[in-house]
Amino acid sequence: MSGGEGSSRSQEQAPTPSRYESQKRRDWNTFGQYLRNQRPPVPLSQCKCSHVLDFLRYLDQFGKTKVHIQGCIFYGQPEPPAPCTCPLRQAWGSLDALIGRLRAAYEENGGAPETNPFAGGLIRVYLKEVKECQAKARGIPHRKKKKKVPLPGSPALSDVRAPQKRSEVFWDRCEAWPLKGPS
Numbered sequence: 576m577s578g579g580e581g582s583s584r585s586q587e588q589a590p591t592p593s594r595y596e597s598q599k600r601r602d603w604n605t606f607g608q609y610l611r612n613q614r615p616p617v618p619l620s621q622c623k624c625s626h627v628l629d630f631l632r633y634l635d636q637f638g639k640t641k642v643h644i645q646g647c648i649f650y651g652q653p654e655p656p657a658p659c660t661c662p663l664r665q666a667w668g669s670l671d672a673l674i675g676r677l678r679a680a681y682e683e684n685g686g687a688p689e690t691n692p693f694a695g696g697l698i699r700v701y702l703k704e705v706k707e708c709q710a711k712a713r714g715i716p717h718r719k720k721k722k723k724v725p726l727p728g729s730p731a732l733s734d735v736r737a738p739q740k741r742s743e744v745f746w747d748r749c750e751a752w753p754l755k756g757p758s
């Protein structure tokens with residue numbers, strides 16, 4: 576997918592991988608481990624969207640992002656003045672970037688794009704829900720784009736176009752808050 580596979584160079588002197596590449600490899604190993612630890616173990620060839628979703632939920636226990644539940648008095652506050660007992664979760668941006676890396680890794684490891692479980696619609700829906708839920712819980716304003724100069728006479732609709740296709744650039748950009756949500 577990323578080219579560069581034409582000539583088989585000697586593996587001994589492989590260049591140090593980029594941060595993205597090494598992170599991707601770590602993620603891929605973690606996911607493989609997760610599948611092997613299932614009862615019964617799930618072979619990669621049978622990995623479905625549902626396994627990926629379970630994996631994302633499983634990761635939440637290692638999250639570091641406070642996401643207030645709806646009954647919390649700090650619900651919707653970006654900077655609460657005191658601690659609360661709400662759970663820590665994986666931030667949406669992290670999950671989104673993770674899925675992007677795993678999706679690429681799946682195909683680099685021989686998976687067919689048509690069966691790529693990381694590219695499934697259910698994953699997109701899940702991520703979207705997490706994003707909206709976290710934005711509300713943490714008081715992240717949806718509209719925080721600054722340099723939007725509307726053309727004179729342009730209608731007030733859609734100030735930002737949705738990305739037309741989910742390229743890797745898109746995944747990279749999604750890593751940072753604040754996020755522009757669909758209005």
Ligand SMILES: [Zn+2]
Nearest residue numbers: 643647659661
């Ligand atoms: Zn709370």
